[in-house]
Amino acid sequence: MAREMLGIDIGGSGIKGAPVDLSDGAFTRERFRIDTPRPAKPKPVAKVIARIVDHFGWDGPVGITYPGVVIDGVAMSAANVSKHWLGLDAASLFADVTGREITVLNDADAAGVAEMRLGAGRGRRGTVVVLTLGTGIGSALFTDGVLVPNTEFGHIQIDGKDAELRASAKARTEEGLGWSRWARRLSVYLAHLEALLSPSLIIVGGGVSRKSDRFLPLIEGVRAEIVPARLVNNAGIVGAAMAAAAAHPAETAEPAPPRAVRAAGRNGDRRPGKVEAAR
Ligand code: BGC
DSSP, X not given: OOOXXXXXXXXXXXXXXXXXXXXXXXXXXXXXXXXXXXXXXHHHHHHHXXXXXXXXXOOSOEEEEESSOEETTEEOOOXXXXXXXXXXXXXXXXXXXXXXXXXXXEHHHHHHHHHHHHSTTTTOOSEEEEEEESSSEEEEEXXXXXXXXXXXXXXXXXXXXXXXXXXXXXXXXXXXXXXXHHHHHHHHHHHHHHHHHOOSEEEEESGXXXXXXXXXXXXXXXXXXXXEOSSXXXXXXXXXXXXXXXXXXXXXXXXXXXXXXXXXXXXXXXXXXXXXXXX
8 A cells, every 4th residue: 555645735825735644744746835815815715725735636534734823724813814713613614615634733743753864853852842833833843753633833922022023033033133133132031941941852844954064163152952854845744744644543544464563563652643742
């Protein structure tokens, strides 16, 4: 049976999808992108999702990211998207338009899961924080490779202001901040996070992490190891696919191993639906 799953990432400017090989995170077909409708209300976004599913002729389950808190498929926050999402059962909406089984999770959680499984956090135990610096600041918290979902550390208050308004990539470009001024803000934010969580590793993602050499060396006052994300553009899609696979283990099961091997592998027992990144 194919170890493949379709992942779709809802971003501020584009909605992107690709079938993902779950063993290595590679796309098995070229990524397909459609501009995010403006305003990004639920119905127009759902239509785009349906077009992407149709484009790939995909008939299995689908994993989809959403840039806010998601609990049991329901969108519970909408910091950077239309308020029409609030309280909406996004998973059911997407299931209705696509006719597929849908798993929806927070965008940074998806990116984090992908980074932990295949990127900069691979094999890392202990407390790890993955941040996505973009329009907002997304966060994913892992303890021994297991995700604690919906952490929303981008909304920690610093000097009476939402952290993402001060330290996101958007704040840097909109306020025309140079790398060093922005790095100072980021340092304050990361030091604050460190005081709360004491992570051993902080992975910095989002498009700006491609230029990490411009700002990571300028970060001060943080003890934790800080590294750039490895999957950057694709992390959301890959993580969404992994979440759908975790929710539908039978659809992506590898051929059953011989009995003795199966018994030996019981420590690796994984509950359906649990998103676990480390192996
Ligand atoms: C949202 C998060 C999201 C992040 C990145 C924040 O404003 O509250 O849920 O992960 O932006 O999109």
